[in-house]
Every structure is written in structure tokens, then in C-alpha cells.
Amino acid sequence: MLLGITQNxxxxxxxxxxxxxxxxxxxxxxxxxxxxxxxxIGISLVLSLIMSPLxxxxxxxxxxxxxxxxxxxxxxxxxxxxxxxxxxMIFACVELxxxxxxxxMGFGIVNVYDPQTSRQIPIVGQFxxxxxxxxxxxxxxxxxxxxxxxxxxxxIPPSTATFRVGIVDLHMSVAAxxxxxxxxxxxxxxxxxLLTSVALGLVARAVPQMNVFFVGMPLKIAMGLAAxxxxxxxxxxxxxxxxxxxxxxxxxxxxxxxx
Numbered sequence: 001m002l003l004g005i006t007q008n009x010x011x012x013x014x015x016x017x018x019x020x021x022x023x024x025x026x027x028x029x030x031x032x033x034x035x036x037x038x039x040x041i042g043i044s045l046v047l048s049l050i051m052s053p054l055x056x057x058x059x060x061x062x063x064x065x066x067x068x069x070x071x072x073x074x075x076x077x078x079x080x081x082x083x084x085x086x087x088x089m090i091f092a093c094v095e096l097x098x099x100x101x102x103x104x105m106g107f108g109i110v111n112v113y114d115p116q117t118s119r120q121i122p123i124v125g126q127f128x129x130x131x132x133x134x135x136x137x138x139x140x141x142x143x144x145x146x147x148x149x150x151x152x153x154x155x156i157p158p159s160t161a162t163f164r165v166g167i168v169d170l171h172m173s174v175a176a177x178x179x180x181x182x183x184x185x186x187x188x189x190x191x192x193x194l195l196t197s198v199a200l201g202l203v204a205r206a207v208p209q210m211n212v213f214f215v216g217m218p219l220k221i222a223m224g225l226a227a228x229x230x231x232x233x234x235x236x237x238x239x240x241x242x243x244x245x246x247x248x249x250x251x252x253x254x255x256x257x258x259x
Contacts, residue, residue: 014073015072016051019149020048022079024040026080031084083148083152086246086250086253092175093185094129097182098128104189105193106220107124128185135236144247189231196223197220
């Protein structure tokens with residue numbers, strides 16, 4: 001015992017800290033490379049200190065064998081990573097929508113470096129990602145993630161998580177929904193560009209002397225940018241609907257890991 005703190009409380013605090021820290025590594029916004037590592041560690045530690053008195057109970061049974069303690073600590077890391085991975089899939093549909101729009105606009109090979117993921121993504125996808133991040137913060141998505149972490153300790157107390165096959169099925173279902181959401185987000189631009197291509201085809205048949213390829217590229221870019229500007233309110237609406245669907249899936253995932 002140290003300063004009135006028992007060994008069991010220390011082990012439970014480590015479990016809480018590891019679950020929160022592993023989730024923060026994957027959570028959108030919190031995993032941003034723009035946030036210093038020291039700040040991420042500080043946020044995880046502060047959240048752990050705040051949640052510990054609400055989570056630690058005298059009825060908790062903590063294993064005393066070192067191998068079992070290591071096992072439950074690894075289990076808490078996996079719980080945080082599973083929860084964080086599901087949350088990170090929110091922005092996957094936005095990036096996919098950006099790729100679809102970029103291909104239609106002719107920006108398929110115009111990539112920029114994304115410091116969030118350390119890889120090259122289409123320029124429209126980069127724009128959509130930053131826009132989605134602002135919408136995410138505006139609808140208090142970061143608050144929900146912190147609240148979801150706290151509720152995860154109520155549904156899945158430390159060291160009691162169970163990993164079932166349904167967890168994989170849920171992630172596969174969410175991955176399938178990503179494609180539908182990406183098409184919904186990019187639909188206004190894709191449809192407008194499709195109509196532009198049809199109009200260019202009719203012009204090419206009516207006026208064979210016109211160089212359609214020379215006129216078509218800047219016209220499709222202009223139409224795509226105009227459609228993007230007009231459809232920004234729809235983007236915010238579709239992304240908010242994706243986030244509300246994620247909230248249901250997030251709690252369902254916690255119930256699947258409940259013992």
C-alpha cells in the first residue's frame with residue numbers, strides 16, 4: 001500500500017489508462033499528428049485520473065499472478081483498439097467519396113500528402129477530410145468519443161471483456177455501409193459530371209469539328225467545383241447521418257464485448 005492506494009487499485013488504474021491510451025491512438029481528431037505526443041499522453045492520463053474514481057470498485061477482483069495481470073492489461077489494450085478502429089471508420093467514407101469525385105473530375109492522379117495518415121490521397125479527398133473534421137467537431141463528435149470511453153467501463157468493466165465473432169461481423173457491416181455513404185456524399189458531384197459528359201457527347205456528335213477533349217477537361221473541373229460548392233450543406237447532412245449511425249454501432253460493439 002502506498003499513500004493509501006492498494007495494489008489492486010494500481011492495477012485497475014493501469015487497465016483504465018491502457019484502454020483510454022490505445023483508443024486515443026486510433027480515435028479520429030485525437031490521433032492527429034498536429035497534436036504533440038506529450039499532449040496526447042497528458043489527455044489520456046487526465047481522463048484516466050478523472051474516470052478512475054468512477055470506475056474503481058471495492059468489489060473488483062484483480063488477479064495476483066503476474067502472467068494473469070499482463071493478460072488482462074493486453075486485453076484492455078485490445079478493447080481500446082477495437083473501439084478506436086470502429087470510430088476511425090467514420091472518415092473512411094469521406095475519403096472514399098473524395099476518391100470517387102476526384103476520378104470523375106480528372107484529378108485521379110493529383111494527390112497531396114496527408115499528414116494525418118502519412119500517405120498520398122486525392123486533393124478532393126483531402127478537402128473532404130478537413131471539412132468532415134470541422135463538421136465532426138461542430139456536432140460534438142469528440143465529446144461523444146470521450147463519453148463513449150466512460151460508458152465502455154460501465155458496460156465492459158476492466159478485465160471482463162469478451163471477444164466474440166459478432167465483433168468481426170459488425171465491422172464488416174460497417175465497412176459495407178462505408179461504400180453506400182461514400183456514394184451518397186459524392187452523388188451530387190458524380191451525377192452533375194455524368195450529365196456534363198453526356199452533354200459533351202451530344203455536342204461532339206452535333207459539332208464534329210469541335211475538340212471535345214480540349215473543352216471537356218476544364219468544363220468538367222468547373223462543373224465539379226460548382227457542384228461541390230452547392231452540395232456542401234448536403235455533405236454536412238450526410239456526414240451527420242453517418243455519425244448518428246456510428247453511435248448506434250459503437251454501443252452495439254460494447255454490448256458484444258460485454259461478459
